[in-house]
Amino acid sequence: MLTDDxxxxxxxxxxxxxxxxxxxxxxxxxxDDATLLSIYRTMVLTRLADxxxxxxxxxxxxxxxxxxxxxxxxxxGPAVAMEKDDWTVWAFRELGNLIHRGVPLWRLYLYWxxxxxxxxxxxxQRITPSAVPVGSQIPHSVGIAYAARxxxxxxxxxxxxxxxxxxxxxxxxxLNFAGVWKTPNVFICQNNxxxxxxxxxxxxxxxxxxxxxxxxxxxxxxxxxxxxxxxYIATNEALERARNGEGPTLIESYTYRMGDHTTSDDxxxxxxxxxxxxxxxxxxxxxxxxxxxxxxxxxxxKETALNEELAAFVEEAVKKAEAYPRPTLxxxxxxxxxxxxxxxxxxxxxxxxxxxxxx
Amino acid sequence: MALMNMVQAINTTLKEEMERDESVVILGEDxxxxxxxxxxxxxxxxxxxxxxxxxxxxxxxxxxxxxxxMAMNGLRPIAEVQFMGFSYLALNQMICHAAxxxxxxxxxxxxxxxxxxxxGAGVKALEHHSESTEALYCQIPGLKVVVPSTPLEAKGLLxxxxxxxxxxxxxxxxxxxxxxxxxxxxxxxxxxxxxxxxVQDGKDVxxxxxxxxxxxxxxxxxxxxxxxxxxxxxxxxxxxxxxxxVIASVKDTGRAVVVQEAPRSFGVGxxxxxxxxxxxxxxxxxxxxxxxxxxxxxxxPKGEDYYYISPDRIIKAIMRTASY
Numbered sequence: 001m002l003t004d005d006x007x008x009x010x011x012x013x014x015x016x017x018x019x020x021x022x023x024x025x026x027x028x029x030x031x032d033d034a035t036l037l038s039i040y041r042t043m044v045l046t047r048l049a050d051x052x053x054x055x056x057x058x059x060x061x062x063x064x065x066x067x068x069x070x071x072x073x074x075x076x077g078p079a080v081a082m083e084k085d086d087w088t089v090w091a092f093r094e095l096g097n098l099i100h101r102g103v104p105l106w107r108l109y110l111y112w113x114x115x116x117x118x119x120x121x122x123x124x125q126r127i128t129p130s131a132v133p134v135g136s137q138i139p140h141s142v143g144i145a146y147a148a149r150x151x152x153x154x155x156x157x158x159x160x161x162x163x164x165x166x167x168x169x170x171x172x173x174x175l176n177f178a179g180v181w182k183t184p185n186v187f188i189c190q191n192n193x194x195x196x197x198x199x200x201x202x203x204x205x206x207x208x209x210x211x212x213x214x215x216x217x218x219x220x221x222x223x224x225x226x227x228x229x230x231x232y233i234a235t236n237e238a239l240e241r242a243r244n245g246e247g248p249t250l251i252e253s254y255t256y257r258m259g260d261h262t263t264s265d266d267x268x269x270x271x272x273x274x275x276x277x278x279x280x281x282x283x284x285x286x287x288x289x290x291x292x293x294x295x296x297x298x299x300x301x302k303e304t305a306l307n308e309e310l311a312a313f314v315e316e317a318v319k320k321a322e323a324y325p326r327p328t329l330x331x332x333x334x335x336x337x338x339x340x341x342x343x344x345x346x347x348x349x350x351x352x353x354x355x356x357x358x359x
Numbered sequence: 360m361a362l363m364n365m366v367q368a369i370n371t372t373l374k375e376e377m378e379r380d381e382s383v384v385i386l387g388e389d390x391x392x393x394x395x396x397x398x399x400x401x402x403x404x405x406x407x408x409x410x411x412x413x414x415x416x417x418x419x420x421x422x423x424x425x426x427x428x429m430a431m432n433g434l435r436p437i438a439e440v441q442f443m444g445f446s447y448l449a450l451n452q453m454i455c456h457a458a459x460x461x462x463x464x465x466x467x468x469x470x471x472x473x474x475x476x477x478x479g480a481g482v483k484a485l486e487h488h489s490e491s492t493e494a495l496y497c498q499i500p501g502l503k504v505v506v507p508s509t510p511l512e513a514k515g516l517l518x519x520x521x522x523x524x525x526x527x528x529x530x531x532x533x534x535x536x537x538x539x540x541x542x543x544x545x546x547x548x549x550x551x552x553x554x555x556x557x558v559q560d561g562k563d564v565x566x567x568x569x570x571x572x573x574x575x576x577x578x579x580x581x582x583x584x585x586x587x588x589x590x591x592x593x594x595x596x597x598x599x600x601x602x603x604x605v606i607a608s609v610k611d612t613g614r615a616v617v618v619q620e621a622p623r624s625f626g627v628g629x630x631x632x633x634x635x636x637x638x639x640x641x642x643x644x645x646x647x648x649x650x651x652x653x654x655x656x657x658x659x660p661k662g663e664d665y666y667y668i669s670p671d672r673i674i675k676a677i678m679r680t681a682s683y
Contacts, residue, residue, distance in 0.1 A: 116465050120464055128431070129468070136452065139424025140424055140425070140428035142425045143425035143428020143430070143436070144428040146425060146429055147428065147432035150384070150410055151432075151433060151434075169420060170421075170451075170452075177421050337503075338525055
């Protein structure tokens with residue numbers, strides 16, 4: 001088991017894909033070519049879609065947005081390991097996971113543009129909306145997993161949060177409940193080294209975040225989060241354990257936030273350019289591309305064609321999101337309860353009168 | 360029919376709803392083996408097993424947070440928090456998630472759960488065991504807040520709360536748990552939410568209360584029988600409330616007294632007065648009186664009698680209003 005071989009207290013980090021694009025043979029998941037190419041495709045799409053979101057924000061066409069650049073492997077590796085009926089419970093910097101699992105990009109843009117319809121994903125899609133209060137989604141993932149098990153489903157729940165989130169009480173409560181209940185949870189901490197301006201060393205005195213799992217009574221593992229194959233195999237093993245009724249796993253994805261915390265943040269106020277340059281060398285997409293090139297699956301012509309195709313796809317998504325109608329006045333009322341109480345009907349009518357034709 | 364106190368009525372309701380609907384689960388501290396600190400869940404573990412009657416670790420945000428997840432994935436959790444004064448640890452979950460999941464996903468996900476807890480003073484309890492902070496929850500769109508006042512009421516309202524598609528905060532008056540017994544029907548008994556109860560008809564003064572205040576109001580109006588004729592309303596659901604019933608009564612009597620266990624300022628009572636002001640001002644013959652606790656911390660048992668509302672204070676308020 002990877003979680004034994006890479007036990008957090010051994011000080012080892014799981015790596016499959018090296019910086020030069022070579023693979024640790026005995027860990028190679030031997031994914032087929034089509035899967036490898038689909039991973040690369042989502043990685044590039046995520047990068048392009050993310051860059052575009054930042055640009056749209058700068059142009060005043062999208063609200064505050066948390067860039068995900070540099071964390072694509074950390075999000076897409078697990079998505080590849082997940083089954084359609086598994087759940088993603090996310091925080092707010094998991095664009096790659098959502099895209100790979102089939103959430104329409106235009107919906108996600110719509111959300112960041114400020115429309116609740118942006119969280120109304122495809123019917124039946126098992127993905128919660130983003131959770132802005134840090135760490136508060138973690139107990140939900142445990143409840144979802146408990147319910148799945150009690151309904152005799154063989155599904156698992158992947159829950160994302162950041163290094164900052166591990167300081168929240170709900171991280172402790174969620175993981176503690178999961179340990180006691182042995183729920184089918186896979187907790188993925190995207191340790192991107194920074195919680196806005198506060199470095200990882202100021203969140204916890206523990207050497208790793210992965211080792212916190214031990215105190216909760218289940219396995220943890222630290223994984224190179226810029227290595228999509230390592231994230232894949234770690235999640236795959238954890239999902240297997242979850243499905244077999246062997247309980248939860250904590251995966252610490254050791255990665256780096258290449259961008260600002262959000263578009264409202266300026267990371268140059270607190271972190272050194274040198275650190276950014278070092279991490280740029282470990283770019284997850286570059287590394288995976290080298291691997292594909294080495295395997296003869298990729299070349300410059302394909303790269304150019306893919307970039308053109310995906311850039312056009314992103315533009316289409318922007319267009320669709322921007323063309324989406326603004327919520328009506330009634331929309332802002334009618335989802336408060338399943339059935340609108342008389343009281344709200346009256347408030348709606350009164351507000352409509354006050355607003356005149358605007359409503 | 361069987362004679363029951365409120366604890367028995369709630370226990371029976373939980374049992375019947377769990378029998379009726381397999382998706383109903385109960386979770387909280389000591390709800391299993393111990394049957395709950397007030398014995399509300401007595402016998403349920405033996406009947407339904409530990410997968411459906413779950414003794415949780417000691418963590419209110421964890422109880423409510425996992426309940427939200429369960430509710431989003433097809434269960435109907437009933438979360439118990441041991442005292443209202445401990446529910447603040449879970450406020451983030453109730454406000455940021457339970458209350459708004461339906462709206463923020465445009466109906467894709469919803470949270471049909473009940474958060475049950477005892478509330479209120481008048482039982483000479485420890486610190487943090489006497490809270491009546493219902494207004495905190497009433498302020499949150501997306502939540503429903505329900506307070507039963509008798510065993511029969513508890514059965515009908517809790518049944519509706521459990522079957523409701525939205526999150527319901529169900530506040531059980533600690534003081535009334537074992538105060539009185541009444542006939543409670545066996546089998547299905549529902550009281551619709553957001554409908555006030557007319558306790559008695561009267562023509563002089565409307566008296567409005569809920570929960571643990573109802574027996575005190577009853578004492579007060581009984582002692583005024585023959586002198587002042589009171590129209591008594593039990594609000595039952597504080598949010599969304601039955602304002603029509605309040606306004607109709609006040610329009611008839613032209614006078615009103617609101618009795619609220621909680622501190623005076625910014626409470627449900629203030630909202631009631633505002634509604635009367637908006638919809639029945641021209642019918643009023645007197646200012647609307649509020650009988651409330653003062654804006655101070657609930658005293659420890661030795662000082663509780665200063666704080667806790669007595670029938671005498673209600674009588675005085677009714678008399679002032681009637682003779683204004």
